[in-house]
Amino acid sequence: MRFAKAHGLGNDFILVPREVAPGDVSSWAARLCDRHRGIGGDGVVLHARTPEGMSFALVNADGLPGEVSGNGLRCLAALAVRNGWAADRHVVSTVVGKKAVEVTPVSPSAYRIVTDLGPPALGSRDVPVALEPSQPRVVDHPLEAAGRTVRITATSMGNPHCALFLDRPADDSLLSALGPALESHPFFPQRTNVEFVTVVSPSEIRVRFWERGVGYTMSSGTGSASAAVASIVTGRTGRRVRAVCDGGVLDIEWPEGGSVRQTGDAEILYEGDWLAG
Numbered sequence: 001m002r003f004a005k006a007h008g009l010g011n012d013f014i015l016v017p018r019e020v021a022p023g024d025v026s027s028w029a030a031r032l033c034d035r036h037r038g039i040g041g042d043g044v045v046l047h048a049r050t051p052e053g054m055s056f057a058l059v060n061a062d063g064l065p066g067e068v069s070g071n072g073l074r075c076l077a078a079l080a081v082r083n084g085w086a087a088d089r090h091v092v093s094t095v096v097g098k099k100a101v102e103v104t105p106v107s108p109s110a111y112r113i114v115t116d117l118g119p120p121a122l123g124s125r126d127v128p129v130a131l132e133p134s135q136p137r138v139v140d141h142p143l144e145a146a147g148r149t150v151r152i153t154a155t156s157m158g159n160p161h162c163a164l165f166l167d168r169p170a171d172d173s174l175l176s177a178l179g180p181a182l183e184s185h186p187f188f189p190q191r192t193n194v195e196f197v198t199v200v201s202p203s204e205i206r207v208r209f210w211e212r213g214v215g216y217t218m219s220s221g222t223g224s225a226s227a228a229v230a231s232i233v234t235g236r237t238g239r240r241v242r243a244v245c246d247g248g249v250l251d252i253e254w255p256e257g258g259s260v261r262q263t264g265d266a267e268i269l270y271e272g273d274w275l276a277g
Contacts, residue, residue: 001274003032004079005039008071008266010218010247014039015079018046018057026063032274033061039274042214045072047080052098053090054080060213067096067159070117070221070250074266077101078111082268096158110267117222117260120229121156129154130187139234146181153230157260159212160188161226163195165236170196170208172216179210193220195227204242205231218247225260228252 004015014032022028029044031037043066046057056076058066073092080086081103092099102114124131124138131138138154152162162182170178175196182194194210207227209220224243231237232254243250250264 002271003039003274004271005041005269006075006079006266007247007269008074008219008221008264009245009250011069011071011220012041012269013043013045013069013072013075014041015045015047015076018048018055021046025059029059030061030063031276038276039272042211042217043069043072045069045076047076049080049085050091050093053086053092053101055093057095060211061215062213064213066213068094068099068157068222069159070115070157070223070225070262071219071264071266072221073099073101073115074111074113074221074264075268077103077113077115078266078268081105081111094158106265109269110265112263112265114261114263115221117157117225117262119259120226120254121158122229122233124154127154127156127160128189129160130189137233143182143185143187145185146177148178150178150182152182153234154188154192155226155229155233157222157225157229159222160190160192161195161223161230162188162192163197163227163230165197165199165230165234167198169198169206175208175210175216179216183210183212193223193226195220195223195230197227197231199231199236200244202236202238203240204244205237206244208246219245219250221250221262221264224250225252225262229254229260
């Protein structure tokens, strides 16, 4: 089985042609993502060529499907341009809609990519969260998790997210305590991705991530976008935000009433053959 390995700011993926994936991808994808007995990655991206560009399907490291990944989209877009499967501007089709990308090479292995992630969903039923009666926004909502009360702002970029705002960047102990507690909290019927956000200025945030089905990761594309949206709707920043992650920087813009556009890098690391069956 031929595969490629790529990362977006340290959030790494194994890219595999959809046609070679087995019928039951769960245990297979988890094996590929194993960092000791597999290739190692935060997820597997299954792809195929389409008339408009590429199709994209995500399986997280725990073997469960994910709706979309901003970093995974950029990795696939970079590979598609590198291998001549798609033009510099093309569309990536996902289960939550079509995402337009613009790809610019910056080195033989690295690419800078602008992604139109579409408009965020803010309503409680759209995220979704277990809140009755339903609300048009879920802002600074109190939750009990890991023995403490936190306030979360819930959003969706096609996948569920919650952001909590902190005076200083979260340390590893806070991530490992609150991350899994919030990921599987009953308030989130489809589980959730968690962003720990510190506002540095009206145009910059520092973000750390606990990703659904993955755990700690160095960056998250949809997570950075959702953290920016949460910062904007709570009045903490303007509509152009630089998200500083452990793995690097993503630039996000959300015009009022428009789509979220994100700019960031992706790097193709290597291609190879999986021999273990």
